[in-house]
Amino acid sequence: MIRLFRHYVPVWFLLLGLAEFAIFIASMYLGEVVRASSIQDHPWQIDAKAWSGVLVFSVLMSFNMTIVGLYQRNLEEGRAGVLLRVAVSFLLALMEIGLIGFLFPDVLTWRRSFLVAFVLAFWGILAARYLFFRLMDEQTLRRRVLVIGTGQPAQELLGLAAQPGAGFQVVGCVGLPREVRVVPESLQVRLDGPLLDYVRMREIDEVVVAISDRREKLPMHELMDCKLSGTRVMEFPFFYEQETGKVILEHLYPSWFIYSDGFRHSALQSSLKRAFDLLASLALLSFIWPVMLFTSLAIWLETRGEGDVFFRQKRLGLGSKVFEVIKFRSMRMDAEADGVARWATANDNRVTTIGRFIRKTRIDELPQLWNVFKGEMSFVGPRPERPEFVETLSQRIPYYGERHRIRPGITGWAQVCYSYGASEEDAAEKLRYDLYYLKNHSIFLDFLIMLRTFEVVLLGRGAR
Structure with missing residues (x-):
């Protein structure tokens, strides 16, 4: 796991992105060579104009692969979803290159080069993805983790290790005195000597302290031995954060917000x-x-001129201040005639025909650009919630009010990582992502979120 501008990026996905960028360069270069072979004696020596085509093709393809979500940690659709997304990214590239060729005919002039490049790149990417999945399935290439603790946090860590694409494997769990042990007995480790000896014998890469009761006496001396010997030692909340891109609420202490790395807002960045x-x-x-x-x-035509085409609703923003968010009206005028605030649900019968389309395409969000211009919202940040919901959720979900320490956004980390939520459980899950953004937000993370927002819009994820 590598940390780039305070955001955790899996090493495997970073290497995959670089490898696929190289495939795009090689494919377009060979396309130019094929074209040049019919008109010159030294086709391998392509000119500066041809190199501009190589660069445009490679950057566009990598950009498309990113916005369709091919570099995210977990794809719900599995390998079939990967094939679909690769096809979508190539289709987008065809349209983009066609548009560039139309607007700037002197930049991209040789269609045969791109045809060859598309064929080579498509099969090259499929081969790279096949190899990537095979390597990810190899246990020997995963980081070897030793867990200190056998309680509920350790069990949750085992759940992470069991997920497809996990970059680590749990070698064992070392129990502590008086701890309620819930992990399988087959994974419980009974040390016959120093912890460091076991770490070296089993070639452990990381030691994760996963305990639910801080009053448990930790083997501090032995953990320091491991750390000084070069083995990484960390607490479970930090490990969970870097592996999932979200914060675990159940095992946080108030002091974590104060003393953990992050939660820094510089004047320049703001x-x-x-x-x-x-x-x-x-x-x-x-x-x-x-x-x-x-x-x-x-x-206006659908509603026959009855009511406003815009929909204004009170939301809580930065510092829990109330403001009116503006959206295109997508529900009937009597959607909440009884005065009771409620979440939208799947196939909500309050949504109009036009409303369903503009929700699916996110066109209903466009008027919020005015909220952004006024400074009430940002492009990226936690989605603003209604005061009625916030009052209830703040009482039932720990640390919910912390999400109002940053300006709300049109899109956010929770929106690109999690589907639409309409329950307290969904709100708690989205809060995990919002707190991760609050802790690690940067211009780089904002840019990444905006790229992944294209995927949400293109694939119609999360709309109701």
Whole structure:
């Protein structure tokens, strides 16, 4: 696991991305060689213009692979989903290169080069992905982890190790005195000597302390021996965070928010983020106003001019301040005629025909660009919730109010990592992602979230 700008990136996916970028370069280069072989004696020596085509093709393909979610930790659809997403990324590239060739005919002129590159790259990517899955299935390539603890946290860690694509395997769990042991007995380790000797004998890469009661007496001297010998030693909440991209609520202490690494908001970073929000929202409003005008007209015709085409609703923002979020109306006027606030559900009968389409395509969110321009929201941040929901959730979910320490966003880490939620359990799960963003947020993470938002829109995930 590598930490880039405070965000944890699996080493395997980073290497996969670099390898696939090299495949795109090689494919386009060979495409140029095939084209040049019919018109010159030294086809391997391609000119600067041809190299520009190589660069455009490689960057576009890597960008597309990212926005369709091919570098995320876990794909719910499995390997069939990978094939579908690869196909979508190549289809997008065809449209993008066609558009670039139309707008800038002097930049991309040789169609045969791209045809050869597409064929070579497609089979090269499939081969790379097949090899990647085979390597990920190899236990010998996974990090070897020794767990200190045999209680509930250790059991949850075992659950992580059992997930497809996990980059580690649990070698064993060392129990502590007076601990309630819930892990399988086959994984419980009884040490006959120093902990360091066992770590060296079993070639342990990391030692994770996973205990539920901090009053348990830890073998501090032996853990220090392991750490000083080069073995990584960490607590379970930190390990869980780096492996999942979210925070575990059940095993946190209030002091964790104060003393853990992260939760740093510099004035420079805040200023850059606000400047981007201001300029980007203004540019997008200037560019997409025809889409917004057409959507307004469609809603007005569907509702026969009854009511406003815009929907305003009170939400809680930065510092728990109330503001009005603006969206295109997607539900009937009497959606909450009884005055009771409720979440949208799957196939909600309150959603209109036009509303279902604009929800699926996220067009209903476009008016929130005005909220971003005014400074009430940001492009990236936790989604703002209604005051009625926040009051209830804050009483039932620990640390829920902490999500209001940062400006809410149109999209967020929880939105690209988790599907739409309509229950307290969903709210708690999204909070895990929101706290991860609050702790580790950076310009790099914002950029990554915006890229992954394309996947949500393209594949229609999470809309109701």
